[in-house]
Amino acid sequence: MARPPEDRILLLGNEAIAHALLENGCRVASSYPGTPASEILSALAKLRKERGVEMHAEWAVNEKVAFEIAFTGSLTGLRAAVSMKQVGLSVASDPLMSAAYLGVKGGFLVISADDPGPHSSQTEQDSRLLAMMARIPVLDPSSPAHARELVAAGYELSELFEVPVMLRPTTRVCHACQDLPPGKVLPFPREADFRKSTARWAATPAFRYELHRKLDEKLAAIAAWPRTAPFRANPEAAGPKAVVASGVAAAHAREILREAGLWDRLPLYHVVQPYPVHSEFVSRLLSSHEEILVLEETTGVIEMQLLDRRRVRGKLTGAVPEAGELLPEIIAEAIATFAGTGADTARARDPERGGRRPTLCPGCPHRSSFYAIRKAAPDGIYPSDIGCYTLGMNLGGVDTVLCMGASVSQAAGFYQAYRLSGKQVDIVATIGDSTFFHAGVPALIDAVVQEARFVLVILDNATTAMTGFQPTPATGKTAAGEPAGSVDMEALVRACGIGFCKAGTPSRLPEFIGLLREAVAYSHAKGPAVVIAREPCVMDRSQADRLPAPVNVFIDETCNGCRYCTTRFECPALLYDEEGKRVAIDGLLCTGCGVCLHVCPLGAIREAPPEGKAP
Amino acid sequence: MGVFNIVIAGVGGQGVLLASRVLAESALASGMDVKQNEVHGMAQRGGSVISFVRIGEDVRSPVVMPGTADLLISFEPLEALRYLHYLKPGGRLVYNKVPLNPSTVASGLATYPPDVEERIARSCPGSRGIEALSIARDAGNVKAVNMVMVGSVLPNLPLDPRVVEEVVKEISRGKGFDVNLKALAGGVAAAGA
DSSP, X not given: OOOOTTOOEEEEHHHHHHHHHHHTTEEEEEEXXXXXXXXXHHHHHHHHHHHTXXXXXXXXXXXXXXXXXXXXXXXXXXXXXXXXXXXXXXXXXXXXXXXXXXXXXXXXXXXXXXXXXOSSSSOOOOHHHHHHHHTOOEEOOSSHHHXXXXXXXXXXXXXXXXXXXXXXXXXXXXXXXXXXXXXXXXXXXXXXXXXXXXXXXTOOHHHHHHHHHHHHHHHHHHTTOGGGOOEXXXXXXOOSEEEEXXXXXXXXXXXXXXXXXXXXXXXXXXXXXXXXXXXXXXXXXXXXXXEEEEEOSSSOTTGGGSOOTTTEESTTTTSXXXXXXXXXXXXXXXXXXXXXXXXXXXXXXXXXXXXXXXXXOTTOHHHHHHHHHHHHSTTOXXXXXXXXXXXXXXGTOOOBOOSTTHHHHHHHHHHHHHHHTTOOXXXXXXXXXXXXXXXXXXXXXXHHHHTOOOEEEEEEOSXXXXXXXXXXXXXXXXXXXXXXXXXXXXXXXXXXXXXXXXXXXXXXXHHHHHXXXXXXXXXHHTSOEEEEEEOOOTXXXXXXXXXXXOOOEEEOTTOOOOOHIIIIIOXXXXXXXXXXXXXXXXXXXXXXXXXXXXXXXXXXXXXXXXXOOOO | OOEEEEEEEEETTSOHHHHHHHHHHHHHHTTOEEEEEEOOGGGGTTSEEXXXXXXXXXXXXXXXXXXXXXXXXXXXXXXXXXXXXXXXXXXXXXXXXXXXXXXXXXXXXXXXXXXXXXXXHHHSTTXXXXXXXXXXXXXXXXXXXXXXXXXXXXXXXXXXXXXXXXXXXXXXXXSSHHHHHHHHHHHHHHXXX
């Protein structure tokens, strides 16, 4: 096959970051999975194994723990990195604030992936605001190649100023693919060497004041560090107006300026370090241009550091929309308005498009769990959590979703609120196995102490499915698939003080409904009860041998088209035929889980003979 | 050449991402600059999926702007309609004619718009519908719809068809080799029909 001269390879932004971490001597890396950041650690764990590099790469139980492990690696002088999605940074915000004061020894990168849109997140929060609050520098990559460069720059910056450095890719960097030259992993000889200094690593408030002062001095110096200074994308352009952009918005802006014929008359400044913005750049910008448009995602972080409100346009002035992703068409419009040129009108969208909501996969065990919950507690309140099973809302089995682990505390909150009115309601919360370990355990301990009366169903599919099948603490595998320690979920639940903890198989529907009823009765009488719904994820190839043999199902002529199965069980393989006024099974989608055999009120869904010949 | 913009649309699980990968790898093997971008996460569970492949000289942004796509490949008619506004005037649409019901339609809660293909033909004359499912089935696997669709757009790409075939061979090493190549050839034949 024809190969380009440099033998370039296609890398996802997250893979490019993983390559760069290895190429720059990262030795301790830790993460908790979350879109769009998940592939950073997966790729790193795989690369480490392939290249035979001695390093620690782990999926931690949550982002706070992940942060603390990587940060401590850096205290010993090793280069380290923690990666997570933006809402995960909120979980790790406690150590982040303190680590900024203490500083680091070996280079330490905090990689927080933002999700403007949002495509797959609870919020569009801008991680750079937390970096500002912690007072650490941030780097905004604009492409996979740029992310790779900024890992190197970030390590240099971190070691030079002994400060944690945030790398803040967004979805369009993490999940963009680009052709890149394969890098070299050179030896990086360093050994762990922790130098004790209680005044620093265990600083009491008196020392913290001093550390705060030092941090401010570091920031002032970082705002003058040449390597991360803004640069001109089009040095030959001159004019009274200028555009300042960072991240993928800068990549969009480059193409838009060219296409709009503004390349020569609208200077474009690419900001690489959005906090702290280089101080000399700010004064030069304000002295050489009359009007400045700032393009950045998601909050006006650069914009708020350009301290002349009358001449700066952006998110804060409404020149750029505050909510949502800065797609190229939005940037094109903002630039056209700013430059005073006419905007192109794009082809009109077809108005009636019909939505396509995501749904649980055919054969997914969560579907059985939600169906069973609604059978066992039909008038219940159903708090739920973050994961694939949020889609249980399609089955009417999810009433609330707040953040990781909140299903448990929200169940307790509902109980306490209704108790005050003397009302007893059925409360059945659902949480995934990984999410339970992540943040559900402290909430469960609290529920035991407060004697909150609800049922918690732990949906244990033995993997972190939503983000790409990472191991959970119960899996017993490392990020690279090697054997690891594991936690016994039942023992943990009991150790929290739970008196009722039973495991069941959701696809054995009648039994499972019975188990849930037992748990609901127990919860009303005694306190929190836990049911572990244990069944493998059908999409996880590593668990394929645990799946039961498929059952052949067919729908007989007694189906009256009541649509109970398609709405209450909502399996994509059950199709309502508008013309025939009855339901049919899509043989391409059906996995043969056989659960629907128990769902039809008329018993019209039946098991076919093993040959698979429906009469 | 400048930049050639491709939009690939479909439903989670149809193999949109692999098809994008094939086109991106083919462009790379032809010495072009490549940026490809897609949506991960919840949409993959049966939701609407869109992927951008931008190839050519000096590609900066990984996202295709509406009204600028040279080629829209849709694995499903309703998804073609949903993303039709990405095409530039004179841009080509090639789509799989086999509808996949959204879950709300499958449940009987909504109906599939009855006139999708008419509306496509109206706003995009010269679009081409492909019976990709039966071609994939004939090739040996209904899941090879993505390779059929890649085959069906080969005449519309600024790429040497032999390079694309080599890439399909390479990514199919060990698994689905024959099926994928047959599906690709089936798509090519359908394009010529």
